[in-house]
Amino acid sequence: MDGFLLSRVDRTLRTSGVRHGYDTAAAAVAALANGDTELVVGALPFDPERRTALSAPESWEFTEGPWRPGTVPGLPPVRLTREVPEPAEHVARVRSLVDRLRGGTLGKVVAARSVALGADTPISPEALAARMIHQNPTANGFAVDLSAAGDGFHGHSLVGASPEVLLSRRGRRVTCRPLAGTAPRRADPESDEKEGRGLLESTKNLAEHAFVTAWIRDVLAPLCTELNVPQSPVLTSTHEVWHLATPIEGVLRDPSTSALTLATRLHPTPAVCGTPTDLALATIRDVEGDRRFYGGAVGWCDGDGDGDWVVAIRCAEITADGLEALATAGGGIVAESDPEAELDETSTKLRTLLRALGVQPEP
Template sequence: MDGFLLSRPDRTLRTTGTRERFDNTDAAADALASARTDVVVGALPFDPAARAALTAPETVSWTPGPWHPETTPPLPRVRIEREIPSAAVHVERVRGLIERLRRGELDKVVAARAVQLAADEPISPETLAARMVTRHAAANGFALDLTAAGPGYVGHTLVGASPEILLSRRGRTVTCRPLAGSAPRRADPDADRAEGAELLASSKNLAEHAFVVEWIRDILGPLCVDLDVPVAPELTRTGELWHLASPIRGELRDPSVGSLELATLLHPTPAVCGTPTARALDAIRELEGDRRFYGGAVGWCDGVGDGDWIVAIRCAEIDADGTTALAWAGGGIVAASDPETELDETTTKLGTLLGALGVDAREPA
């Protein structure tokens, strides 16, 4: 894929071409500060120590509303080839993490798993993104080339439709809407409403959400003249899940602090990593290895510092020839978590991407 796509409910950003590539945020920020480019687009990896995939594009275009491509070609037949790890191993990992949480080693950690997909013919990233945006109109659809991250990423693309905004910045105003704590949607309307109400009253999920909100408060508080953080979260929903969400808004003290710098400071939040952050990161590296760009951030920053950064969840990385992809999903683990319930949550979350490919997330590998 040549370019970058971010489809949000209010407007869509599309870029083409590459004038310059950056594998770290300092180099990208320098290009913006020196006016070598008016905008930087791309992705930050989950692990802050890994290489970013940021570019200065050749052309930039904005259109109102979500992306509506003129045509959406059919996608090839896709199947789940392998689970990474198996469901049984994931459950055992979660069980081990709960033991560590109960010993006080961690307050929260996010455990993720992936499925490797195989396609009969190349998967078009733009077609998959179009399908996901159509199916999830309120989400933030994205597709981008990861080549700037260097060897191992050349020709790879990241595609997804995320419900979570890491941050938006317009002038001095910065807004966040973290999601943490979730429950499955139900087909029966009464059961569905009851599921949402139960989530809103769940001490386990409220505690998980509070870790994320406090992290954002600690990062943004010193940077803002005023920071409005709700006392309690609100309910929000996707087609598959109820979530707890907290709209946060602040006014920056220093207008030179741009969205790219803010994204670097905030990411990864406890919503995708855990807390304390360093210990959670170490646990994830130990158990899962490299998450690549899953759980990272996708977005843009312009020359005055405005921008949007979306949490890279409900996504897949497609390889260079388009016939293999990895799709991830994770869930926040706290001391009160149940391993089997956490496994079911990852399966439900995988459904956002797999459903667009016509694959049943519960299909055995």
């Protein structure tokens, strides 16, 4: 796709064309500060050492409310072609990580797995984004051209519907809404309510969530004159899962601190990586390899420093020919984690993407 889309409940940004690409966030921040561009859009990779997919668009438009496209192409039938790793191997990985967590300094690490989906005719990123936004009206729908990331990404797109806001900045005011701690939704209302209550009372999930809020507090506190981090999370939900969420608000000390700068300071949070960050990131590199843009951040920043960045989850990377989509999901592993339950959590999270593509997951 030629452009960028971020559809939120309050407004949508749509861009077209690329005037300049930036393979580092620092280059994009400098371009905004120097007045070389009025807007930067794109994606940060999961691993901060990898190249970014940021660009200065040729044209753009903000519209009120979520994206409501006119006619978009239909989606072709798709089939699951492989799982990376296979479910049994993911369980074994989690079991090994739990052993590390119980015996070392690692507090939490996120373990992810992927499913590859094949099609005989191209999957349109725009059509998939439209379907995901329609099916997940309160999520943050996005579609990003990843070409600026260089070799291996030319023509690739990242498409998803993220429930998690990394940060929003308007003037000096900053808001974050991290998610960590998950439980499946149930068809029966009484069972569903019980699942949500159980999550809100879960010692394991509350501890996992606390890692994230403590991290954000530590990053933002030196940058803010005021910072409100509630002591307890609230319950929120998507079609597939319950989550623990904490709405965080702050007032920046320095008005020149831009949304993109904040995104690079906050990312990757313990919600997608772990804690301590350096050790968790090294563990993920060792166990999984390169996550590419899954677990990264998608968003925009303008010349005034305002912007929105969402966490790149509930998403898939679509190849340049459109014939394959790689969807990834992860879960936070702590010392109390049950490996089989962690596998189930990734399967539940993958349903957001599979449902949009019309794939019936295993029960």
